[in-house]
Amino acid sequence: MDDQPRATVCLSFDFDAISLWVGGFGPPTPGTISRGEFGAVGTRRLLTLLERAGVPGTFFVPGHTAETYPEITRAIVAAGHEIGHHGYLHEDPLGLGSREREREVLLRGLDALDRVAGVRPVGYRSPAWDNSPHTIELLLEHGFRYDSSLMGDDFTPYWCRIGDVLDADGPYRFGAAVDLVELPVSWELDDFPHFAYVSRGGAVRPGLSAPSKVEEIWRAEFDFLYREVPGGVLTPTMHPQVIGRGHRLLMLERLIAYYRGHDGVRFATMGAAAEAFRHGRASP
Numbered sequence: 154m155d156d157q158p159r160a161t162v163c164l165s166f167d168f169d170a171i172s173l174w175v176g177g178f179g180p181p182t183p184g185t186i187s188r189g190e191f192g193a194v195g196t197r198r199l200l201t202l203l204e205r206a207g208v209p210g211t212f213f214v215p216g217h218t219a220e221t222y223p224e225i226t227r228a229i230v231a232a233g234h235e236i237g238h239h240g241y242l243h244e245d246p247l248g249l250g251s252r253e254r255e256r257e258v259l260l261r262g263l264d265a266l267d268r269v270a271g272v273r274p275v276g277y278r279s280p281a282w283d284n285s286p287h288t289i290e291l292l293l294e295h296g297f298r299y300d301s302s303l304m305g306d307d308f309t310p311y312w313c314r315i316g317d318v319l320d321a322d323g324p325y326r327f328g329a330a331v332d333l334v335e336l337p338v339s340w341e342l343d344d345f346p347h348f349a350y351v352s353r354g355g356a357v358r359p360g361l362s363a364p365s366k367v368e369e370i371w372r373a374e375f376d377f378l379y380r381e382v383p384g385g386v387l388t389p390t391m392h393p394q395v396i397g398r399g400h401r402l403l404m405l406e407r408l409i410a411y412y413r414g415h416d417g418v419r420f421a422t423m424g425a426a427a428e429a430f431r432h433g434r435a436s437p
């Protein structure tokens with residue numbers, strides 16, 4: 154009997170809360186901060202939804218969120234979900250400017266998660282969904298097992314690399330694979346651009362999609378994976394302050410039921426999916 158799942162679904166939640174609006178996405182005003190506050194309401198609802206469905210989730214929690222909402226952060230752990238690193242104040246690694254500063258932020262986030270919830274995350278998700286030239290090395294230096302910030306594949310995890318060379322005069326040169334699993338993400342499977350309405354400085358991100366549209370996309374991504382990428386991993390990314398609205402939570406419930414209705418589908422934490430990828434493979 155082959156116990157390899159046909160498909161793995163990793164429901165992931167970036168519990169940015171207020172840190173999103175203070176940490177550069179802002180501006181931090183009473184209005185935007187209140188949107189961050191709603192992330193706490195959304196997280197409580199998600200914990201109920203996941204418990205009812207009996208499925209695990211992975212919550213990427215900035216240190217600032219853990220310190221602002223220690224009880225909810227501990228409730229995530231107590232419910233058996235995974236916690237991943239997501240910066241301290243939702244920093245863009247590229248904006249930190251130096252390896253030293255990036256290391257400080259990494260350590261501050263680790264310290265906050267340890268003090269608040271007693272956890273040492275094995276996974277990291279860049280708050281910007283982009284990495285600096287130092288990020289992968291720093292993650293290796295601090296014992297991380299996986300990253301979930303890049304988009305080099307859709308449903309197939311792969312090894313991260315260091316030492317890529319970008320030369321405008323010739324082909325791109327790929328660096329060496331390293332012992333860190335990438336669990337890729339995508340904007341298509343991110344609730345934020347679909348749903349979040351943001352207006353600032355004259356620019357408007359309209360968002361506010363009907364769930365039916367997103368549900369169609371998230372079903373079809375899964376359908377393709379299920380048919381064409383056996384053993385693939387689906388990694389939808391949600392934000393409690395976005396998915397936590399009632400009509401979107403109902404969509405999430407329907408999607409969980411839809412995925413579950415297929416034979417050989419496993420719901421897993423991202424840490425478990427990364428270890429499954431490692432299983433039977435030689436580390437680079």
Ligand SMILES: [Zn+2]
Binds near residue numbers: 167168169173243280
């Ligand atoms: Zn985030």
